[in-house]
Amino acid sequence: MRAGKWYVALLMLAFWLSGNVCMARETMTEAASALEIPDYLELSDLEEELHGMTEFSDLSFSDLVLELLQGKLPSGISGLWEEVQRLLFSYVSGQKRLAVQILLIALFSAVCTNFIRVFENSQIADISFYMMYLLIGTLLIGAFAEMQTLTGNTLRNLFRFITLLLPAYVVTIVFSAGSISALGFYELTLLAVHILQLLFIKMVLPLIQLYVVFLFFNQLTQEDLFSQAAEFLKTVLEWILKTTTAILVGLQAIQCLVAPAVDTLKNSTAHRIVKALPGVGGLMDSAAETIAGSALVIKNAVGVAGGIAVLLICLLPLLKLGLSVLLFRLLCALLQPISEKRMVDCIGSFSDGVMLLMKTMLASLAVFLVSLAMITASVRGG
Numbered sequence: 322m323r324a325g326k327w328y329v330a331l332l333m334l335a336f337w338l339s340g341n342v343c344m345a346r347e348t349m350t351e352a353a354s355a356l357e358i359p360d361y362l363e364l365s366d367l368e369e370e371l372h373g374m375t376e377f378s379d380l381s382f383s384d385l386v387l388e389l390l391q392g393k394l395p396s397g398i399s400g401l402w403e404e405v406q407r408l409l410f411s412y413v414s415g416q417k418r419l420a421v422q423i424l425l426i427a428l429f430s431a432v433c434t435n436f437i438r439v440f441e442n443s444q445i446a447d448i449s450f451y452m453m454y455l456l457i458g459t460l461l462i463g464a465f466a467e468m469q470t471l472t473g474n475t476l477r478n479l480f481r482f483i484t485l486l487l488p489a490y491v492v493t494i495v496f497s498a499g500s501i502s503a504l505g506f507y508e509l510t511l512l513a514v515h516i517l518q519l520l521f522i523k524m525v526l527p528l529i530q531l532y533v534v535f536l537f538f539n540q541l542t543q544e545d546l547f548s549q550a551a552e553f554l555k556t557v558l559e560w561i562l563k564t565t566t567a568i569l570v571g572l573q574a575i576q577c578l579v580a581p582a583v584d585t586l587k588n589s590t591a592h593r594i595v596k597a598l599p600g601v602g603g604l605m606d607s608a609a610e611t612i613a614g615s616a617l618v619i620k621n622a623v624g625v626a627g628g629i630a631v632l633l634i635c636l637l638p639l640l641k642l643g644l645s646v647l648l649f650r651l652l653c654a655l656l657q658p659i660s661e662k663r664m665v666d667c668i669g670s671f672s673d674g675v676m677l678l679m680k681t682m683l684a685s686l687a688v689f690l691v692s693l694a695m696i697t698a699s700v701r702g703g
Contacts, residue, residue, distance in 0.1 A: 367482075367486060367489065368381065368383055370481065370482065370485055371482065371630060374478035374479075374481070374482055375478075375633055375634055375637070385626035385629060385630070386622050386623055386626045389622035389626055390618065390619065390622045405636070405640070409637070409640055409641070409644070412641050412644070413644060416464075416644065416645060416648055419460060419464055420648055420651075420652060422460060423457055423460060423461070423652055423668065424652060424655065424656070426453055426456055426457050426460075427453070427457065427652075427656050427659075427660045427664055428659065428660075429453065430449065430450060430453030430454075430457075430660065430661075430664065431659050431660045431661070433449050433453075450661065450663075450664075451541070453664075454540075454663070454664060454667065457664065457668070458537055458667060461667070461668065461671045462537075464645070464671070465530075465533060465671055465675065468641075468642060468645060468675055468678055469526060469529070469530060471638050471642075472526065472638065472642070472678045473522060473526055475634065475635060475682060476518075476521055476522055476681070476682065476685055477522070478634055479635060479685055479686070479689065480514050480518055480685075482630065482631065482634060483510060483514055483631070483689055484511075486627050486630075487507055487511070489623060490506075490620070490623050490624060491503045491506065491507045493619050493620035493623050493624075494506060494620055494696070496619075496620070502696070505576040506576065506692075509569075509572055509573055509576055509692070510573075510689075512569075512572075513569045513573075513688055513689070513692070516565065516569065517569075517685055517688065520561060520565055521565075521681055521684075521685060524561070525558060525561060525562070525681050526678075528554055528557070528558055529558060529674055529677045529678060529681070530674075532551055532554040532555055532558065532673075532674060532677065533670060533671060533673075533674035535547040535548075535551040535554065536548075536551045536666075536667075536670030536673070536674075537667060537670060537671075539670075540663040540664075540666045540670065541663075543663075551670075555673075555677070558677055559680075562680055562681060563684075565684065565688075566687055566688055569688045569692075570688060570692070573691070573692045573695055573696070574695060577695045577696055620697070621697055624693050624694075624696065625697065627693055628690055628693045628694060628697075631686065631689055631690055631693070635682055635685075635686045638682060639682060639683070639686075642675055642678055643679060645672075645675050646672050646675050646676050646679065649668055649669070649671055649672035649675065650669075650672055652668050653665050653668050653669050653672070656668070
């Protein structure tokens, strides 16, 4: 008799649970049909911050997520190309003026130096060279300082965006896969943000500046005094960038291999227990699969939208740095036949410094972009 009472109570509990699950299933179905972003994601703060992180005024993170939920390609991305062209054209116009100034100064220096040396007055020729060299160096140092500031601000915006994206994205991982995957991704991503802030902003950027200063003073004198120190700094910087990127991406890859498998095992066990309930087990299991599938679609949409936003945050700064490198290389090619080797090497050293800034930004972008891609692809629900 006691066993019969327990069986009746268990059946009543199962019917009550099945009613609640059916209501939840109807709610998720309605939400999916309405194609609305769930309120628990709380994307308002992320939306406001994203507008200040990029120069794209029409960029909306909520619209990106909504269009991806509908299975569409983001329509606003195609319209951004015109804005990219406009912003780059204004940037190239400013850099073109700098290039013309450097070119004219270098040409004037070459003419004056060769003319003075005709009269065998090397001291005056050296003084005129140093004056022109310092003048070009002043222009290049100002341009490099702007590019270093641009790189630092972009890295801070990138780290800030990832920190704001984490709560919403982790919630979707909890609903679609489980707490272990969500906790592992949250902890490793926060660790990556802190490590990159410590290494890249506080250590790598000042070392790049020191590297450029060494090369600048090395070309100022006819003797080779600081080339080995500059080469040592460049080797250290490249090792830091490559090692940090490999370690952080490797840790995220290990987490994506282990944690989702554990969550899948837990979820499959829970599904089997629920499915074993007499009468309502199949209904409850199908409702749970529907809810998990909807949560998985939302997670993938938020992950892809986050990857697109990360790319857009770094897109214009990377293009600006790349154009600056090409401009400095073009100046070196134009000045090499007519100007002194030290003048050409000076411009080339600033090009190398900008290239290191570009590599720093690319390393940070790769860490978060690969992490988002791996967690989006590996977490497939239970």
